[in-house]
Amino acid sequence: MSGSRAEAEEKVGSRQRLQVNEYKENQNIAYVSLRPVQTTVLGKTAKVYLVPFSLSSYKPDQLKRSKSLLDKNSNNEVACKKCKKAEIKKTCRRILTPKMEATSSKAESTLQKSSLDVHAESNKWQYKSTSDTVILSADTESSQDGDSDEGTTPGMDDFSGLSPYEKKRLKNISENANFFASLQLSESAARLREMIKKRQPPESKRKKPKKKENETGCRRSMRLLKVDPSGVSLPATPTQPILVADENPLLPPGPLEMTSENRDDNSELFKGFLQTWAEVSKTRSKNTEKELSSIKSYKANLNGMIISEDTVYKVTKGPIFSMALHPSEIRTLVAAGARSGQVGLWDLTHQPKEDGVYIFQPHSQPVSCLYFSPANPAHLLSLSYDGTLRCGDFSRAVFEEVYRDERSSFSSFDFLAEDASTLIVGHWDGSMSLVDRRTPGTSCEKLINSSLSKIRTVHVHPVHRQYFITAGLRDIHIYDARCLNRSRIKPLISLTEHTKSIASAYFSPLTGNRVVTTCADCKLRIFDSSCISSKIPLLTTIRHNTITGRWLTRFQAVWDPKQEDCIIVGSMAQPRRVEIFHERGKWVHSFLGGECLASVCSINAMHPTRYILAGGNSSGRIHVFMN
Template sequence: MSGSRAGSEEKVGSRQRHQMKVNECKENQNITCVSLRPVQTTVLGKIPKVYLVPFSLSNYKPDQLKYPKSLLDKKSNNEVACKKTEIRKTCRRILTPRMEGTSSKAESTLQKSSLDVYTESNKQQHKSTSDTVILSVDMESSQDLDSDEDTTPGLDEFSGLSPYERKRLKNISENANFFASLQLSESAARLREMIKKRQPPESKRKKPKKRENGTGCRRSMRLLKVEPSGVSLPATPTQPTLIADENPLLPPGPLEMTPENRDDDSELFKRFLQSWAEVSKTSSKNTEKELPNIKSYKANLSGMVINEDTVHKVTKGAIFSVALHPSEIRTLVAAGAKSGQVGLWDLTHQSKEDGIYVFQPHSQPVSCLYFSPANPAHILSLSYDGTLRCGDFSRAIFEEVYRDERNSFSSFDFLGEDASTLIVGHWNGNISLVDRRTPGTSYEKLINSSLSKIRTVHVHPVHRQYFITAGLRDVHVYDTRHLKPRRSQPLISLTEHTKSIASAYFSPLTGNRVVTTCADCKLRIFDSSCISSEIPLLTTIRHNTNTGRWLTRFQAVWDPKQEDCVIVGSMAHPRRVEIFHETGKQVHSFFGGECLVSVCSINTMHPTRYILAGGNSSGKIHVFMN
């Protein structure tokens, strides 16, 4: 019995052991079904390993079950190694956990964790089939991850994701909260509103602000309207709307000779007029004299000096013309200004202020001024305003000789020695012949097609039927006997000039020479002794004629006493007035030291005495005399 009993028990035991082996085999088969096979995924910097930790169900609590988290290197948190192309094939070892008690709940939990790992590996496999990755979990880092997961809200709903995905979502959430705290959207909205409110400037280039304090750039005292002594001049009101009416034409007819710088009933002015009326009666006419040789001429020039008593401001504005009275007893200088004034300065008076008288016979610049060769008590003035007037000291009036409101005048000269006929040049190239012997003003207007502009007109001193004109680039010589109303052709044309011409004059006694002043910094002297088809060029003198826009242009003129010498201003320092011989040699230079500190653009010499008068662009007259 005992043997049969033992045999039955042995059969039952073997049957139970066989059943346990079958069950164990089934369990192993179930686990094997959900185990991971070697997959090919992307390598994240380093190759981690996966460890499955055994656990016991005796101390198990549902809320304490923690999933392992992948441990990645700190430097490879945000970097993915895209250049590694090695393919590794490894077999995952499946470790069977040792459990003190096995239940269906534990099996389902283990199966779920295995499925999560399998799902994650499938996701990585879809991303890249050329690289391999093995998700690993470190036992030591799982505690830190578990603590983070416990404190992070809202991760229960992502329990089906891998630890790496949950960590990534946590970082995204934290970053979103951080940027939300910065309120970037509100700041951007405020900036947009500020940009919309701010309008772009109308002008592309901003004008620099003027400095109210501090030393600025150096400015001319003339532009600042300040006298050299430092006293400011009264401000002249400028109204843009009245630009056209700033220089209105004066009424036609005679104008009273009333000085602007003195009272009407000044006794001193009456004595001045009487003295000049007497001088004109007793003044001797110019008689022909032999020309002095060059040595005596230089000696006389060296004796001419300037001092404070022979320098004074006569007119307002730049001086455009200067004339010296031919009297040998008294010294009278006349100046025509840009403002239309005519100033007279009698240097015989002891006080400079008592001998200066300023008149306003014109409204625009006075470009030409001559004392009458027939009656020295008459002074004729021509202006840009289209008027030609004669100042009569004996009657104290400025009578109107010629008027043309449609055209502007540039220059004039006397055709007859008795000053009864005149020739007038226009800025537009026209020429007018004026006869003063008729009750009115009879003239004939001539148009020269070869000249578009006339700057100066000068009559031959001996053969008075000839006259010379200076245009833009050419100098023409005409014969009054062959003038026509239309298309008058010149006898001779001088075309050696390369730039604009300022003046052209015959020599004063014989007319055998012509001097021209050109903007190409050259003075040219021609031989006009035989007026034929050509006038040869004798001499070219290099001289700086670039006066600029603020200074009156130079005009080289002949010395009435010396047939072969010309007088011209200079831009050189120290300031001076120069005299050149027709051969080009410099004869003399007038220096004034402190009395001559400006450029004298317009100069003239006395016909018989050694007196030189020069005018600058501020209205001052400088007189050199012996």
């Protein structure tokens, strides 16, 4: 019986198909089921021994599981996770997702291990009939349905068509909404805004602690304590404010005596100085027709002009605003007007040089314009910001008052007539005055309102003396003196090529056929004024640094009275120099002085007949180049 039974079992085993859940990793599967699939095993015949078994009396160590089957089943679970089809995702969601949301990471690992045990157990043991086969998917679905029923939110029964995952998601959303509603964040934000709006700065400030009497304080200056070094209190200073006008009070009207500030008026030296000026003016050279020399010979004469320590001296106090050279042929006499209102005279032929300098105070504010009278070189006319125009007569040792206007400030003047009998005076407020010196007593004046808001310089045409040019803030105008009246007049010509502030504008000295202007845009412009019509063309533009800053006197390009096609202007270049340019823009010459010229000469003047150049800087020092 036993032998026949064994043979029957072998035959049955050869016909029996082993139920194994297989998964090939590299095979593209369109549909996967978690139920065991019956497959035919080729090769050796497996022997199956049926042993009675009950799950209730099962012990973990009773049977050893096959490691290969566990690994194969774990690969099945990984494949289920990676599959992209809708049914695989749905099945994996039923198995893994609710457990992950409901339990911690430790519970999740336990669930996965138990599922692996079920798979291994169902694949290793064979039951006698298909009805006894363990179906993993059915058990899993039943357990998942039980879990989802427990976590369903009350009131969600109406959504019976939703999946358990969607029901769980709706439950979480509802719980989060209820939680944030319980926090009442909107009401708290509204109350906070009201508190910020209603908040006001504290009314009372913190009181500073009182200083103890015996406490040692910090050291203080005895000057601030108003105590001298011996400990005695100084007398109280007057508390009345000092007005700016009191610092530079106007000098009394009328003539002023020519008293030197650096010399004794009764000394023989000062008397000899006045006599020298009077004699030099009598022996002046007669005016003859001048011819322009060639540029080659002009350069040769300029190269012979040198500077030395004997031709450099501080003449005035403060910056020099104006300069003039006496037209004498036998003596070198230089006049300089300073910002302090002083007028300094220097006779370079007198040695030592300190004895040849005399300083006078005919004005209380800057002297912006100086001219020796063309009719009588013994007369030196000076104009100041203080609204006075005076004439220094060295033969009588007095400064006469030519014109006075305390309500206005003067900027520049020039002679309308060759005999210096009439003058045109420019005001800083843009108005002009015609002054006639032939009237006894107070000079007859005629005040004219120009079309400019400010006038810096005034210059008369050397040939057609009815024309004069004025440099304003941005524009340059040419007027006809015969058409002046008290109402606002219109200019004959306006030059509007300048883009920044203008410093000066001058006619050429012999013919007046050229006009040179100095502008703060670092350009020197030369215009053709040979035919005064409605428009004057621009001939040349010379690039030149004219930015001197607030501490230096502004540059003013002037013509050489001997060579009217050449202009002289100071320079900011290093080493310090004074430059000469031709009217066509070509550089002609640079005056370099080495150690003798170590500053910027903003104001320069050339002798009308001799090769002598005098340059003044912003400290009152005069530098003279001569051959």
